[in-house]
Amino acid sequence: MRRMLVTGGAGFIGSNFVHDTLRRDPDAEITVLDALTYAGNQRNLDPVSDRIAFVRGDICDAELVDGLVRDTDVVVHFAAESHVDNSLNDPSPFIRTNILGTFTLLEAVRRYDKRFHHISTDEVFGDLPLDSDEQFTESTAYDPSSPYSASKAGSDLLVRAWVRSYGVAATLSNCANNYGPYQHVEKLIPRQITNILLGDSPKLYGTGANIREWTHVQDHNDAVHRILANGRIGETYLIGSGEELSNKQIIEQILTLMNRPSTDYDQVPDRPGHDLRYSNNSTKLRTELGWIPKHDFTTGLRSTIDWYRSNPTWWKPQKSETEATYKLLGR
Numbered sequence: 001m002r003r004m005l006v007t008g009g010a011g012f013i014g015s016n017f018v019h020d021t022l023r024r025d026p027d028a029e030i031t032v033l034d035a036l037t038y039a040g041n042q043r044n045l046d047p048v049s050d051r052i053a054f055v056r057g058d059i060c061d062a063e064l065v066d067g068l069v070r071d072t073d074v075v076v077h078f079a080a081e082s083h084v085d086n087s088l089n090d091p092s093p094f095i096r097t098n099i100l101g102t103f104t105l106l107e108a109v110r111r112y113d114k115r116f117h118h119i120s121t122d123e124v125f126g127d128l129p130l131d132s133d134e135q136f137t138e139s140t141a142y143d144p145s146s147p148y149s150a151s152k153a154g155s156d157l158l159v160r161a162w163v164r165s166y167g168v169a170a171t172l173s174n175c176a177n178n179y180g181p182y183q184h185v186e187k188l189i190p191r192q193i194t195n196i197l198l199g200d201s202p203k204l205y206g207t208g209a210n211i212r213e214w215t216h217v218q219d220h221n222d223a224v225h226r227i228l229a230n231g232r233i234g235e236t237y238l239i240g241s242g243e244e245l246s247n248k249q250i251i252e253q254i255l256t257l258m259n260r261p262s263t264d265y266d267q268v269p270d271r272p273g274h275d276l277r278y279s280n281n282s283t284k285l286r287t288e289l290g291w292i293p294k295h296d297f298t299t300g301l302r303s304t305i306d307w308y309r310s311n312p313t314w315w316k317p318q319k320s321e322t323e324a325t326y327k328l329l330g331r
């Protein structure tokens with residue numbers, strides 16, 4: 001499976017995946033298919049640009065997708081509209097890319113009988129109570145809250161149906177929140193780091209009691225490699241580090257690591273329908289495929305802060321437009 005088509009490979013997790021794949025297998029033949037939406041940045045691939053083929057295009061373009069899938073061995077599907085707040089503001093690109101785009105890829109994969117791995121999210125399961133030790137498992141019923149998570153749930157269900165009805169050789173993974181280099185400044189951690197670097201204050205939604213489980217992007221991609229190598233066809237694997245923190249704790253930790261008082265943040269209006277808590281039980285991935293996350297949160301957060309400090313020319317072009325959008329949303 002040396003020839004790989006990576007959709008969304010100019011985004012946060014996809015670009016880290018391309019770097020990681022080439023570190024593991026310098027001879028891998030990678031084609032990235034990415035529409036370069038506001039979230040995609042071809043510069044993420046600069047360090048490997050002479051070792052990959054890059055195609056700017058849309059996963060909903062059936063003719064383009066047909067040719068690219070025909071000429072590969074495996075499709076790793078990261079491309080998506082990925083931000084919950086944007087989906088609340090305008091759901092339409094989420095329905096198109098996440099559902100129609102996944103359908104378009106599945107049809108091509110079915111035609112040419114190719115291996116497919118679908119990247120998804122724990123948000124398809126809805127949320128868990130704050131004061132509990134309940135966890136999501138591979139058999140938790142789908143109960144998405146936002147247009148984003150509903151569109152990802154729809155895409156997961158398409159993949160499962162194509163496995164069962166057409167025998168497509170697909171696997172799925174649902175990961176919790178990621179952090180690390182190349183993440184767009186719209187997301188919680190980079191937004192606060194870059195606010196502080198610009199002398200502004202972090203913005204906490206509501207009381208900040210909501211809990212997320214944080215997995216370093218390299219640990220996520222290590223899990224994807226293990227699933228590609230040894231995952232059972234038709235199976236879903238949950239990915240999660242076990243590191244659960246409230247949003248308030250995260251912002252306080254970022255402020256402390258950046259030498260600012262831990263109370264130096266603004267509370268802003270809450271996200272509508274805000275999911276309370278996510279927590280993935282990743283026992284199946286750990287026992288079947290030997291996955292163990294290597295990054296502890298504080299060390300990973302420190303190196304993420306260093307990355308944004310060292311790469312202002314990467315994030316500054318995104319920042320003013322992102323904050324202008326947040327201002328319109330009142331957050």
Ligand code: NAD
Pocket residue numbers: 007008009010011012013014033034035036037038039040041057058059060077078079080081082083097101119120121122152174175176177178179184
């Ligand atoms: P991202 O928004 O950083 O990147 C998405 C990429 O997809 C961008 O490069 C964008 O240009 C591309 N894209 C969007 N629409 C496209 C289209 N129609 N055709 C081709 N390319 C298109 O997203 P991310 O955070 O890297 O997430 C990648 C995947 O992982 C998504 O499927 C997301 O649902 C899933 N996921 C993300 C997280 C997280 O914490 N970020 C956690 C679990 C799962």
Ligand code: DAU
Pocket residue numbers: 082083084085120121122123175176177178186187188189191203204205206208210211212247271278
């Ligand atoms: O769980 C996996 C999901 O994690 C992925 O599927 C999504 O693609 C990814 O964006 C992420 O979704 P979240 O909505 O959890 O991530 P976000 O970074 O937008 O917000 C994390 C938490 O922080 C959430 O509870 C909202 C809160 N928040 C967010 C921002 C941007 C704030 O308090 N302040 C902020 O400025």
